[in-house]
Amino acid sequence: MSELQKDFLFVLIKSLSTSEKRQFKLYVNRLGINVDAKFLLLFSELDKMKEYNEEIIIEKKISSKQQLSNLKAHLYKQILVSLRLNPSLQNSRIQLREQLDFATILYQKGLYKQALKILDKAKQSALDLDEKSIASEIIELEKVIESQFITRSIDGRADELILQSTEINKQNSYATQLSNLSLKLYSEMLTHGYIKNDEDRDKILDLFDKKVKKIDLNKLNFTEKLWYFKAHVWKNQLLQDYKYTLKYAYQWVELFHQNPEMIKNHPVWYIKGNTYLFKILFLYGNIKRIEESFEKFSRVVKSDTFIHNENSQSLIFLNYYNTKMNLYFIKGDFFGGTKMIPELELKMEKHRDKIDEHHFLILYLKIASMYFGSKQYQNTIKYGLKIINSKGNIQEDLLFHTRILILMAKFEAGFDDDYDAFVKSTIKFVKKMRNPGELHFKIVDFFKKIDDQNSTAQLSSFKEFEKQLQESEKNRYDKRTLVYIDIHGWVKSKVRNVDVIEIIKEKVKLK
Known part of the structure; x- marks a missing residue:
């Protein structure tokens, strides 16, 4: 989507439902003096457009180029006022x-x-x-x-207000500290990714302990507990301590189940809590627990009491399809998963303006991985390149693992023409990473090594690389690199000459 198409006013108008558009027109015509108002003419014209085109507005003399900015700002404000009065958007x-x-x-x-x-x-x-x-x-x-x-x-009114004010300010202070900490940890995740060494670990623990040590969980109310659990989830995500990530994600969700009236008041955080819970259960490969928790979540968000708006629907969409895809991965049902992709892409287009680019790229990686599992390597490369060619500040871990998945697909498909060039560009990319680990270089060196080898030499290289990966699995800082894309499972399948699906099923049985 071009920048022009992302015009805020145009996107807002396109997000309106039929009833919201009707209400807006009733709102601006309520006094009978706005029928020919320029901002209403602008609204009607933008509503007709499939793509934003400023030249049409100028040509139709709805506004001059100099006045258009002010007119758009006025229309934007009027739409928001109209939505503010809409009973369906009240909370x-x-x-x-x-x-x-x-x-x-x-x-x-x-x-x-x-x-x-x-x-x-x-x-x-x-x-x-x-x-x-x-x-x-x-x-x-x-x-x-x-x-x-x-x-x-009331007698004693002053003392009552002072007591209430003091108590609320204390609770707000806890909430501010914890929300700031949670936001900081989230920022660390997006900018630097998971910890890669002891120095990173000490930095996160120091940041966390300074804010949390003095806070007594038993003295916190609902909102502060919510931020408390969120901060712990992010800390343990960064530390790759999945046992405690699971513990606090579970407590986050249970906090809502113990206070069901708060689900209506904080629907986004209920959805987010379940998102992290499903994600960590996926890493543990616990199919039964995911399905049980997912069924409970689905019942809640489909209920009449749940707040249904564009924001919550977009987040439910992300949760639903990420979890469905994860279940296909755990079961090794790649062919079943690919059948869902056309439906997923239609929904992605519908929610594109309401979800950040990072979450869309994660879905593209899952689609590419699903195609890899079903041996549709051309499609794996196609969706992988959507990530690599995407503009903006993309997480390094995501780019690295996408490149590795593409190399796996190129190797499987026998696409030799640009294989060597892609290996070289990946080595160049790793060298430019902020803090690449030894495993990153081992992986790209492996793909460089097997390029020109015969089948016997390749098998030997795969066996040698499997031993290296087994050692890496013992290193706490290499966990995420081996979880993101299951390169170890793929290498095992080559060594044992079996389908990668068999390796996945064995893992699930063991877990």
């Missing part, structure tokens, strides 16, 4: 802020008792839903009113 947070706005208006009009009545009710709802940031704002406004005007509302 508890929006409703609480609305009550706070109403109370502020009443306060400004000097109707203090009415304002306090609304604030007291909204505050109780905010505390019940663990929305402490909004509760804090409500209390601050209550303090303003009580300190300026003699309301005589």
